[in-house]
Amino acid sequence: MSEEVVLHRALGLTDSERDEIEALLGREPNHLELALFAVMWSEHCSYKSSRIHLKRLPTEAPHVLVGPGENAGVIDAGDGIAVAIRIESHNHPSAIEPYQGAATGVGGILRDIFTMGARPIAVMDPLFFGDPTEAKQQWLIEGVVAGISGYGNSVGVPTIGGDLTFDPCYAQNPLVNVLCLGVLPTERLVLGQASGVGNLAVLLGSATGRDGIGGVSVLASAGFGGESAEEEAAKRPSVQVGDPYEEKRLIEACLELLDLKLVVGIQDLGGAGLVCATSETAARGGVGMDVDVSAVPRREAGMEAYEVMTSESQERMLAIVTPEDLARVQEVCARWEVRSAVVGRVTEPPADGPGRLRIMDGFDGEVLGDVPAVALADDAPLYQRPLERPADLDVRLADDPGVMPAPADCGDDLLQLLFDPSWVYRQYDHQLFLNTVEGPGGDAAVLKLAAPGLPDSKRGLALSTDSNPAWCSLDPRLGTAATVAEGALALACAGATPKAVVNCLNFGNPEHPEVMWQLSEAIDGMAEACRGLGLPVIGGNVSLYNESFGRDIDPTPVIGSLGLIEHLARRPPGVTMPAGSTLVLLDGGVEVDGPSLAGSRWAVGVCGHRNGTLPPLDLEGHRRLINFVGALVAEAVAPAVPGVEDLVVGIHDVSAGGLAVALAELAVRSGVGFSVSGITGHHQLFSEAPSRVVVATNRPKFLTQRAESAGVRARILGTAGGDRLVVEGLVDLDLAATTASWRNRLPQLLDELAPA
Amino acid sequence: MAPRIGVVVFPGTNCEHDARVALESLGASAELVWHGSSDLSEFDAVVLPGGFAHGDYLRPGAIARFSPVIGAVEAFAAAGGPVVGICNGFQVLCEAGLLPGALQKNRGLRFLCQNVTLEVANDTSVLTRGVAVGTRLVIPINHFEGNYTCDAETLQRLQEEDRIVVRYAENPNGSVDSIAGVSNEAGNVVGLMPHPERATDVLLGSTDGITLLEAFIASAATKV
């Protein structure tokens, strides 16, 4: 076996991929070229296992300005304002070094957003860990939350929400997803492409070091486990370190360059670093690029060309600039103390083929590598990996949690499901920019549609991130559809019209046929729900190889949902219920007698029963519910009409923990008890059947009439008031004790009760 | 004419637009001033807003105090001009020696972003002039290093000279004597950890910050 064969395998390329590279080049690739292909064709960069399936997602709508495939999806929000949104995972880096992994995850996604010309104004972080009472998980949780807080707060972008899920399947493989939203005047929208032969590629920001060499291929595309402490330690040097202060200056400098129209195109440097930024911008612009590696500012001596090209050093951007504007670009950068260096030149494609990416030692020096830019960016092989429905699935579906004995005291079980996540979000600045109308902890976050430099708007934005791995492990198709449905309903509860979704697909090892089946099913479920609800998918990220010791995580598609509020003049009613109001359950779901408890927090979290057949989802009924609820709450946030009392004075969707948790959260968040009757048993209390909302109203008769004419079932549950949480015959809890339990539960699990 | 207020921006400052927007919503005219500027004489008042000047590297405010604008703030303050430092701005003023004491890491060693209830403790500073002592205000805090620390002698002087401007009703961060904000001897330089600009819009939940910012704008208007 020749040494070179060993080399391509060591870089993570298969033999057939290596042969394909040779065919593309028409000659043997050299070491540098192989390294470039290895990172660009890694799973993380090329989506080679998932792309075939992702094509089935609906991506178009009249308001979509930019769909999947760019740095971020962008929609037209009206009033001359566009909204950019993206979601990503930073799972593997966070498993190794939780603080820096999470911090650089935030940094990376901010760059994706301001690459589009948008100012990042909000971040959300869905997080998944193992048992929070274990020391290792506490180390991970503490590090990840501190990393998000340390980076996000300092860089000056508020973290306005997220999710926190605990399940043993994440013990070795925590998930750290991060969503970012940005806003821009529509006319400033820019795309990451190079054009104009002779234009210059200017590298902005940090110097390049050896951090993250091979990161995307080594870390993000390989599982954990089965390795010694030394092997795990050996992965450590490739973890990147974030510098939020550099990023803050980079954001301001880049937005100023865009405002002054000094750049032709701009692209962030993320996974696969400079090779990715240069090949993608050249491929998108249909041009070539010469890159002078010797001109790249370095932090370490003795770096090889492949290290410079693939380094994942953070806080760097690549701007395409005309030679005439270079001096002004450098001036802006100097004012923000941002380093700038000309590292590339846009070149004409040869007459007989696509533009070349040439890596050179000096623009007039030796050519170290020469490949078609498009081959790196777009020609990765696509794999139709084998799919297989898990063999034990039928047995699992037949094993319904209805067989579990009813709780001796539903109130005790309810307390186990009730926790206040504020220990997490109190560490995040969630208020910066004076936009946060509804912060973390409610159904959806609500923002004013405002930022310096934007036209005035009366509109508002609603954002939610949702996931339901317990459901997806039983039925990834229905589970993912229900997750999309839940996100859209959360937006409606804030008075918003759902406009688009993004997704982060966290799955196990794609070489396991069951995992590929889960992924394929999840994508079909997402497509069905998005079509049914009229939602385009405008961006996504796929994180595979989330496995450890041969065990895959439960399929964890995370859906980020974005909605628009037409006229945000008053605070949405939110998760509250004034004393004396009537509680009404609005239900757009399938009418069943004994709703299934399969996949519910009660079955999984309290009883440890992870099987059964999920309650059904009726997309038509769900859509009617969304439209009805969205319209009701929109009336409550629009300017008040004199003499007309709002129908909704409090609202909460029924999701994790079912009706029991929805009612209890309304109580602890408003400091008001309730008395509810007519709930027949723990099935009705804890089932997580979709398409349901609890509304507090002072006009129950009118509300139920309107619901019925909108095709939504309405049922009066009881009234808010008093200092007890009462579900007749099932629950009777003291409000003060329940509130204390809710508030202290997470710090208690984490051994984090503050010293008095 | 509306008083002109300069809002100082260091690299890493991030609350400058919020401060500007809030002041303007209350009738002042506010302008951003880059930290390289060494003259503030055209302004009627100066705000050092929150954020992470120079990344808070070394210590919050430790590097910002060497910026040219700090000399200008000193001159402006010495001439009796109203100056308020909010959060990071308070940290900068302490590091620069314009206010006594220092801000250490919170007692719980965590960043805290939450509403707190403040009690106005003095009615003569540029931020609280005319506001009744004992007035309770709900205003957000947003800091990791907000634990106000000073030696016993300084504390006694602050108490005796009535220079404690606002106190926390419930101490969130371990500050000595629950101090949330203090002033210099003349009362024209105030620093506080809470963010009054974040409590100026009914859509955002509290408008209690208006009480403080209006007093500050009134101080600016009467500056001679």
Added chain:
Amino acid sequence: MGDKAMFGVLVEVQLRPGIADPQGATIQRALPALGFDGISAVRAGKAFRFEIDALDEEEALLHARVVADRLLANPVIEDATVTVTPANGESGA
């Protein structure tokens, strides 16, 4: 000219006695879990290393002292100790 030599400087910054040190206290509380019960008086601080050109050790110390007191430490709550060694490492401390 040309007589200057390079010196290595170590500046250690710690909170002054009597100033509450929640970091140190937290570390101390964690020690029993590691099996150490006999450790007390834990104080957290910072260390800075740099190199300085100076005529002699005395001048190096003088300059380093200014850097320590004016920038690296906040004299309101912190003390700094400065150690200077020839940069070629011939003397150890």
